[in-house]
Amino acid sequence: MRKHLLSIDDLSVDDMDTIFATAAEMHDVQRREVKKLPALRGRTIINLFFEDSTRTRSSFEIAGKWLSADTINITGKGSSASKGESLRDTVLTITAMGVDALVMRHAASGSALQVSQWVDASVINAGDGTHEHPSQALLDAYTLRRTLGTLEGKRVLLVGDLTHSRVFRSNVKCLTRLGAEVTVVAPPTLMPSGVDTWSREAGFATSYDLDEALPKADAVMMLRVQRERMSGGFFPSAREYTVGYGLTRDRLAVLGPDVPICHPGPMNRGLEIAADAADAAQSLVLDQVSSGLAVRMSILYHLLAGEGA
Amino acid sequence: MTEQTPGTILLRGASLLGERSADVLVVDGVIAEIGSLSAEGARVVDADGLVALPGLVDLHTHLREPGREDAETVVTGSRAAAMGGFTAVLAMANTSPVTDTAEAAERVHDLGLAAGLVDVQPVGAVTKGLGGEELAELGLMARSRARVRVFSDDGRCVADPRVMRRALEYVKAFGGVVSQHSQDPDLAGPQSCCHEGELSGRLGLPGWPGVAEEVIVARDVMLARHTGSRVHVAHASTAGTVEVLRWAKSQGIAVTAEVTPHHLLLTTDLLSGYDPTYKVNPPLRPAEDVEALRAALADGTIDAVATDHAPHARHDKEHAFVDAAFGMLGLETALPVVASVMVESGLMTWADVARVMSTTPAAIAGLEGHGRGLEVGAPANIVLVDPSADLTVDRDASVSLSRNNPWHGRTFGAAVRHTLLRGRPTVLDGSLV
Numbered sequence: 143m144r145k146h147l148l149s150i151d152d153l154s155v156d157d158m159d160t161i162f163a164t165a166a167e168m169h170d171v172q173r174r175e176v177k178k179l180p181a182l183r184g185r186t187i188i189n190l191f192f193e194d195s196t197r198t199r200s201s202f203e204i205a206g207k208w209l210s211a212d213t214i215n216i217t218g219k220g221s222s223a224s225k226g227e228s229l230r231d232t233v234l235t236i237t238a239m240g241v242d243a244l245v246m247r248h249a250a251s252g253s254a255l256q257v258s259q260w261v262d263a264s265v266i267n268a269g270d271g272t273h274e275h276p277s278q279a280l281l282d283a284y285t286l287r288r289t290l291g292t293l294e295g296k297r298v299l300l301v302g303d304l305t306h307s308r309v310f311r312s313n314v315k316c317l318t319r320l321g322a323e324v325t326v327v328a329p330p331t332l333m334p335s336g337v338d339t340w341s342r343e344a345g346f347a348t349s350y351d352l353d354e355a356l357p358k359a360d361a362v363m364m365l366r367v368q369r370e371r372m373s374g375g376f377f378p379s380a381r382e383y384t385v386g387y388g389l390t391r392d393r394l395a396v397l398g399p400d401v402p403i404c405h406p407g408p409m410n411r412g413l414e415i416a417a418d419a420a421d422a423a424q425s426l427v428l429d430q431v432s433s434g435l436a437v438r439m440s441i442l443y444h445l446l447a448g449e450g451a
Numbered sequence: 452m453t454e455q456t457p458g459t460i461l462l463r464g465a466s467l468l469g470e471r472s473a474d475v476l477v478v479d480g481v482i483a484e485i486g487s488l489s490a491e492g493a494r495v496v497d498a499d500g501l502v503a504l505p506g507l508v509d510l511h512t513h514l515r516e517p518g519r520e521d522a523e524t525v526v527t528g529s530r531a532a533a534m535g536g537f538t539a540v541l542a543m544a545n546t547s548p549v550t551d552t553a554e555a556a557e558r559v560h561d562l563g564l565a566a567g568l569v570d571v572q573p574v575g576a577v578t579k580g581l582g583g584e585e586l587a588e589l590g591l592m593a594r595s596r597a598r599v600r601v602f603s604d605d606g607r608c609v610a611d612p613r614v615m616r617r618a619l620e621y622v623k624a625f626g627g628v629v630s631q632h633s634q635d636p637d638l639a640g641p642q643s644c645c646h647e648g649e650l651s652g653r654l655g656l657p658g659w660p661g662v663a664e665e666v667i668v669a670r671d672v673m674l675a676r677h678t679g680s681r682v683h684v685a686h687a688s689t690a691g692t693v694e695v696l697r698w699a700k701s702q703g704i705a706v707t708a709e710v711t712p713h714h715l716l717l718t719t720d721l722l723s724g725y726d727p728t729y730k731v732n733p734p735l736r737p738a739e740d741v742e743a744l745r746a747a748l749a750d751g752t753i754d755a756v757a758t759d760h761a762p763h764a765r766h767d768k769e770h771a772f773v774d775a776a777f778g779m780l781g782l783e784t785a786l787p788v789v790a791s792v793m794v795e796s797g798l799m800t801w802a803d804v805a806r807v808m809s810t811t812p813a814a815i816a817g818l819e820g821h822g823r824g825l826e827v828g829a830p831a832n833i834v835l836v837d838p839s840a841d842l843t844v845d846r847d848a849s850v851s852l853s854r855n856n857p858w859h860g861r862t863f864g865a866a867v868r869h870t871l872l873r874g875r876p877t878v879l880d881g882s883l884v
Contacts, residue, residue, distance in 0.1 A: 230769035250771030251655035252725030271773065272655035311655060335658060336649025 143444050146258045146265045149274045150315040158320065162284050164440035165433070171208065172432065181447050182211035185242045190233070191217045191268070192248045197407060197431060198268050198278070202245045205438035211242075211446070229253065230260050237261040243446055246270075251308075264445045272306050277441055278406055279312035281434040283320055285426050286361055288433070289402045294321035297358055301327045301387060302365030302414050305334050305376075309406045310365055318345050325359075327352045329386060331376040352387050356396055363404040364389050364415045380413055389419045402426050458874060459483075461490045465498035465835060467825050469801030475503065477831040480874035485827060496879070498835050501868055504805045506538025506832030508812040508821050510630070510709050511605070511685060511757035512782065514540075514571070516562065518547025523762040523852050525562035525571055530850040531760070531782040533568040533877040536834035536867040539813065539821045540569050540760075540782070544576040545606040551576035551587035553595035560597035568877045572818060575599040577618045577629060581607050586618060593625040600817040603630035605685055606732075608667055610636050615671060619680035626817060628707075630683040631671055633692070634733065638663035644773045646719040646734040654722065656772065661689035661740065664733060668692050672699035672706050683815060684708035686759050688733040690743035697752045707815050709757035710744050712781060712788035713857060717741075721857075727768045727775030728857050731761070748807060749798040755812040758785045762853030779857045783849060786834070787842055788858070790865035794838075801838075820873075831874035840866035850883065 143160075144152050153161075171177055187206045191199050199215060206213035216236065218225075229248075237244060243264040246254050251271030258265040269275040283293065290296050298317050304310045304326055317324050324346040326337075333348065334340070341348050349355045356362070367383065377383045384390065389403065394416065397403075403415075403425045411417050420427060462475040467485070474488040475498075509532065515523040523531075525542070532540045542559050544550035550559060556573040563571020575592040579585045581604045592599035602622060609615045609631060618629050639659035645651050647658025668684055672695060675682040684692065687708045699706045713731060718738050721729040729735060747753040761778025768775050789808065793799040799807075813822025823829035842863045846856035870878040877884055 228766040228769040229771050229774070231766070248771060250773045252773075253771035255725050256771060270655075271771075272657075274655070305652075308655060311653070334652030334655075335647050335660075336652040339649045340653055 145445070147276055147441060147445060148254045148258055148265060148267045150276050150279055150312050150319070152276070155319055158280065158283070158316070161280060161437065161440045161444060162287065164443060165284055165436040168439040169433070169436040172435065177208050178210055179208060180210050181443055182206065182209040185211040185446050186240060187211045187213045187243045187245060187442065188236060188241050189213060189215045189245045190236060191215070193269070195247055195269070197434070198247065201431070201434050202268060202438050205435055205442055209439055209442055211442070229256065233257050233261055237263050243442065266441065266445065269308055271308065272311070273308055274312045275308040276312045277434070277438055278309050279316035280441070281430060281437040282313055282363065282404055282406070283316050284437050285404065285430050285433040286402065289426060290360065292321070293317060296322050296360040298322045298324050298361045298363065299327055299355055299359045300324060300363050300365060301352060301389070303332045303367045304328045304365065305332045306368040307365045313363065314344065314346055325349055325355050327355050327387065329377055352393070356393055359397065359401055361402045361404065362389065362397065366406065366408065367410055367414050384413055388413060389415045391416050391418045394419045394422060399424055404430060406430065459493040460871070460874060460876070461488060461493040461495045462498040462503065462833070462835065463490065463495055465501055465503035467503050468805055469502045469838070475825065475833070477871065477874040480831055482825065482827055482829050482831050485825070496869060500837065500839070501835040502801050502838050503825055504801065504834050504836060505809040505822055505825060506834050506870065506872065507536045507786065507808045508816065508818060509537050509540040509758050509760070509782065509785070510601070510755055510812045510816060512540040512542055512760045513545070513762065513778065514542045514559070515762060516546065517558070519764070521852070522764045522767070525559065526566045527850065527852045528760070528762070528782070529563065529566040529568035529571060530883055533870050533872070533883060534850055534867065535782040535784065536786050536836065536870050537569050537782060538832035538870065538872045539572060539818055541572050541574050541601055541816055543605045544574045544603060545581055549576050549580050550574065551579050553588060553591040553597070556592045556597035556599050557595050569872060570818070570821065572816060573597050573599055574605070574630065575602045577602045577604045577609050578614060583607060583609060583611055583614060586614070586621060589618070589621055589627065590625065593627060600625070600627050601630050601683070602627055603632065603685065605630065605632045608632050608634040608636060612670060612674065616674050616678060619674055619678040619682060623678070623680050628681040628683050628815060630685045631667065632685050633664045633667035633671065634659065635663040635667050638666065642773055644730060644734070645722050646736050648719065648737060650719055650722060654725070656722070659734065661691050661736065664689055665691035665695060668695045672704050675706055676702070676704045681705040681707070686711050686714065686733055686757065687744065687753055688714050688736050688740065690740045693743045693747040693752055696747065700752065707754040709755040710748055710753045711757060711759045712785045713779060714744055715741065715748070715792045716788055717857060725772045727770065727772055728779065728855055730772060730775050730777055731779050732777035745792060745798060748793065749803070754807065755815060756785065756789055756807050757812065758782050762851050763855045765854060768855050779855050780849065780851055780853060783851065784844060784856070784858050786836060786867055787863035787865050790836070790838065791863050795864055831871050833871045834867055835869040837866050837868045838864070840864060842866040
């Protein structure tokens with residue numbers, strides 16, 4: 143594996159399989175009474191979160207602690223630009239304290255890549271704007287593989303606000319590379335620009351019609367409607383969105399009881415996902431959280447545990 | 452034979468507009484003779500193999516003074532201009548404070564005079580503080596010592612059509628022109644930082660679509676027709692804009708347009724690495740737009756090349772892409788880029804370069820003494836270009852205060868060797884005098 147994890151593009155399928163295999167071992171650690179492994183003793187990881195996050199930050203923090211690394215959280219709303227300091231100065235100041243890894247979330251797309259060019263530490267992208275969230279994609283794929291057995295040939299729907307979703311951008315790469323047949327569903331206003339060309343090249347399908355796509359799905363991943371990122375009216379009303387693109391009780395019935403449902407959270411219950419669907423027996427929402435811990439332990443282990451790890 | 456003075460220079464063997472070889476005798480700042488001439492008593496500049504063009508005129512320069520003297524000053528920007536073969540530049544109004552009064556315009560004008568390397572002609576703001584609402588004191592700026600003729604809120608679009616209409620009407624009184632930064636702010640969106648297209652979709656960057664430029668250009672040419680005034684389209688960047696311009700010119704509407712060297716050569720693909728060096732406004736566009744811009748410059752639909760020289764301190768570019776400053780350097784490299792894209796490709800001749808980088812911009816800006824032909828009696832504003840150079844751009848060799856140079860490491864086949872401002876060398880053998 144490379145030094146950084148900035149994008150799913152950094153990983154080969156073999157890399158992903160390695161991460162998943164180690165994650166399965168890490169998953170077992172969670173069931174132990176003492177959850178500590180010595181693998182990263184003496185290593186320092188900074189969780190640098192310029193943007194609000196609860197689950198991703200705490201997941202990386204616990205992952206680091208269970209691997210015996212020293213983990214430090216630095217949070218701050220807004221970008222460094224709003225404080226008057228350049229991003230480069232900010233990260234150089236922080237990494238000058240002898241840091242092995244920087245787990246970074248930032249509201250700006252591409253920021254993790256830029257930072258990786260300035261610092262010596264490993265950079266793990268924990269979400270850069272609307273670009274990528276690779277650890278989320280890996281944990282989603284890991285969770286679905288545990289449930290479906292394989293992703294090869296499985297039809298996975300990604301539904302929702304694609305334009306503003308870093309989870310979508312990482313997942314569509316990750317899932318297609320692992321053999322899934324991915325269809326993305328959204329109203330035209332929430333499809334990323336140029337998606338027609340992109341989807342042809344990357345090998346995924348697009349649809350505006352959830353009801354047409356839903357009955358064929360082997361798994362459904364609902365994406366959050368990111369109202370905070372929407373400066374204009376991307377759809378007429380919440381009611382209309384739910385009618386067109388929500389995983390409602392009626393659609394849950396169409397889906398059947400064996401088709402897993404994922405959501406990266408936080409969920410807008412009643413908007414993109416009905417409570418019935420979120421809490422259904424086939425919902426993997428909480429499995430995603432626990433799997434996420436195992437996958438992030440695996441990522442940290444492979445990036446930081448030394449040569450040949 | 453004209454009597455020779457200590458201020459006499461003989462340019463020996465220059466290729467005038469790349470068309471015919473001749474000696475050019477400059478006396479007291481004026482072209483005195485052209486032909487096969489004696490060097491007696493004159494300072495001789497060997498121009499063998501060099502192309503002589505009228506001194507270049509830039510319609511669109513950001514000098515950052517007052518306000519951001521850490522990025523550029525009138526002096527350092529003048530140096531960069533001279534090194535690029537320019538003898539006149541129009542300094543945009545979006546300084547701090549904004550150039551929106553006669554006093555502010557005269558200050559920039561005087562700083563240019565003091566620097567003495569190029570004629571620095573201030574552009575006046577269209578609206579107070581670039582606020583887009585109230586007209587700035589256009590008439591007072593026009594009547595000032597700075598004699599402002601070009602008005603622009605560049606960096607921002609005059610988005611309100613009523614304000615734009617009034618500005619176009621008002622500047623008619625003194626032969627002014629409004630240079631518009633065509634960007635519908637609502638269509639482009641508040642955080643837009645690149646071209647909206649497939650790449651912005653993949654990168655997750657908020658893009659602004661070409662249509663946000665085109666709707667403003669279309670609106671403004673109709674306003675120009677309605678008012679009978681002149682409008683100038685700053686930094687045209689899309690094929691759609693070219694279509695609108697072509698139609699407007701066919702209708703006899705008084706519209707002119709400029710294109711930057713970087714929009715003639717660079718494409719949006721460069722953004723794949725999120726390098727803010729390539730973040731510019733308007734954004735770099737896809738190859739089909741670049742092709743349309745080249746064709747439009749060659750056939751006269753686009754009238755001029757303008758640099759949009761936009762120096763920034765290093766730290767203003769060392770932010771995440773969406774937060775980094777817009778703009779790139781351009782004065783020192785404009786001519787090599789245009790030569791590479793337009794002349795070496797056979798799309799244009801050197802005479803065409805003289806038209807789009809000197810004669811027409813001077814005419815648009817109403818600059819007397821610039822953009823004249825290389826003819827006896829004309830002010831000796833001259834640039835001499837080596838058309839077979841092997842110039843590798845080194846950003847650290849720039850005389851600008853800033854380093855946001857998109858051409859670093861690129862090699863071009865033409866380079867500016869000498870620049871004369873009213874007969875006085877400002878650059879000799881590629882170095883400032």
